[in-house]
Amino acid sequence: MAKVDAIIGWRNLEIGCAITEPGSSRKLRTGDWRSQRPVTDRKKCIKCGMCWIFCPDIVYSPLRSGFYKWDGEYCKGCGICAHECPKDAITMVTEGD
Amino acid sequence: MPKRVGIEVSLAASEAACAADTDVVAAYPITPQTHIVEHLSELVADGKLDAEFVPVESEHSAMSVCVGSSAAGARTFTATSSQGLALMHEILFIAPALRTPIVMVVANRALSGPISIWNDHSDIMAERDVGWIQTFAENGQEVFDLIIHAFRVAEDPEVLLPIMVNLDGFTLSHVIEPIEMLSASEVKRYLKPYKPQMVLDPKKPVTMGPVGMPEVYTEAKRQIEALLQGSKKVVVKAWKEFAKHYGRTYKPIETYRMKGAEVVLLTMGSVSETAMTAVDRMWDKGMRVGLLRFRLWRPFPLQEFRRAMRGVKVLAVMDRAISYGGLGGPVFTEVRSALYGTFEQPQVFGFVAGLGGRDITVDMFEEMVKKAIRYAKRGKGPTYEMIGVRER
Ligand code: SF4
Numbered sequence A: 001m002a003k004v005d006a007i008i009g010w011r012n013l014e015i016g017c018a019i020t021e022p023g024s025s026r027k028l029r030t031g032d033w034r035s036q037r038p039v040t041d042r043k044k045c046i047k048c049g050m051c052w053i054f055c056p057d058i059v060y061s062p063l064r065s066g067f068y069k070w071d072g073e074y075c076k077g078c079g080i081c082a083h084e085c086p087k088d089a090i091t092m093v094t095e096g097d
Numbered sequence B: 001m002p003k004r005v006g007i008e009v010s011l012a013a014s015e016a017a018c019a020a021d022t023d024v025v026a027a028y029p030i031t032p033q034t035h036i037v038e039h040l041s042e043l044v045a046d047g048k049l050d051a052e053f054v055p056v057e058s059e060h061s062a063m064s065v066c067v068g069s070s071a072a073g074a075r076t077f078t079a080t081s082s083q084g085l086a087l088m089h090e091i092l093f094i095a096p097a098l099r100t101p102i103v104m105v106v107a108n109r110a111l112s113g114p115i116s117i118w119n120d121h122s123d124i125m126a127e128r129d130v131g132w133i134q135t136f137a138e139n140g141q142e143v144f145d146l147i148i149h150a151f152r153v154a155e156d157p158e159v160l161l162p163i164m165v166n167l168d169g170f171t172l173s174h175v176i177e178p179i180e181m182l183s184a185s186e187v188k189r190y191l192k193p194y195k196p197q198m199v200l201d202p203k204k205p206v207t208m209g210p211v212g213m214p215e216v217y218t219e220a221k222r223q224i225e226a227l228l229q230g231s232k233k234v235v236v237k238a239w240k241e242f243a244k245h246y247g248r249t250y251k252p253i254e255t256y257r258m259k260g261a262e263v264v265l266l267t268m269g270s271v272s273e274t275a276m277t278a279v280d281r282m283w284d285k286g287m288r289v290g291l292l293r294f295r296l297w298r299p300f301p302l303q304e305f306r307r308a309m310r311g312v313k314v315l316a317v318m319d320r321a322i323s324y325g326g327l328g329g330p331v332f333t334e335v336r337s338a339l340y341g342t343f344e345q346p347q348v349f350g351f352v353a354g355l356g357g358r359d360i361t362v363d364m365f366e367e368m369v370k371k372a373i374r375y376a377k378r379g380k381g382p383t384y385e386m387i388g389v390r391e392r
């Protein structure tokens, strides 16, 4: 049999494919197909939080130090944070390099 | 025994939705469906039907409201026709995917262009593949009965799919017929209150209609296909129950004078009554012609159809829609494919007739049958042809 990348058998789907459990989007690892990743140069960073606010996948979270932590599980590599950073502290680097 | 009353078929359709104690009606008026919706709004305004009537600004919205109200657990009814049905197209696919058991009457009418308000089946045939159960009524009584039946089937927990009940615009919707109207209390014995299985409710929130990634989309489609195919036994069972309650028997396929018939004529909808007259006349002339009509069109009643066709040598299929650039009308191509590979595969010939309100006469049926016989003898004929078309 050919390999099937389905996550669930059709007989087990909820009625109307409804999602009955809250917060399930956490399970969707949006970071698994990224081709580029943002790398922050903390020497340039002024802790303004623009990257945190603009990231569409809420990948950054504030640290006690004032810097922002990046979560690779969910970063899809769109580059918005790098574009918005007022200090050009974020550089996009190709994954695998 | 309920009494028979003379009533316009459109109004009987509204009365059926009313007797079924519909909770929500969202509809936009369009010829020739208008009287159905108009009468329902009267029934609601007069307090005869305790329902929410949502006067929307388009059919796209009508179907969207229906999906929403059905998802919230309300018994939902609507009706449309032609361009209106086409405007619903996008949402039609979503109703079965969300398992919303909406009942919709389609007063069949030609699609533009040219603009036509008259009857044919081009509107419904363009919506064959949307995942709805589809039935076709032949007369006013059947319209009433099929609507009641539709609610019972759609809301069955094994089904939970929407249903379209088709009736021919004007030629059926606007005629006055003697109809046995069932009262709400009589209907209640057959149609239990709707018990939704998945409900939009703030007390227990769920997400309906999320994105289907490639890892799940195929399975979602497979499930609807399995449900639609599986709905046939519920459809049939609900008709048997209907017969027990009200004494009228319905089957997926109706046949007339098929015994000993060499040629069979296949039709759908109200024109079948004219076809019966044609069949009688041909028998009187010594031609052995039977008639077959689909009452259930989706899911396609394959076994029943093949069984009915056993021993038939020639089949003449009449389509009331054209499939531009295709191999014949939609009914013809499907029926021929249903017979392909069967043991006694008959010769099948397609005829397109009665487009945009063009009358279909007894003579036309005779012409189709005669042509089918001639082509069968010769062993070949045109892929399909149009009947009653003026060349010059
Ligand atoms: S690249 Fe896009 S997804 Fe990744 S952290 Fe930056 S803004 Fe967020």
Ligand code: SF4
Residues within 6 Å of the ligand: A040, A044, A045, A046, A047, A048, A049, A050, A051, A052, A068, A084, A085, A086, A087, A088, A089, A090
């Ligand atoms: S946007 Fe740039 S400067 Fe501002 S917090 Fe993020 S990395 Fe630092």
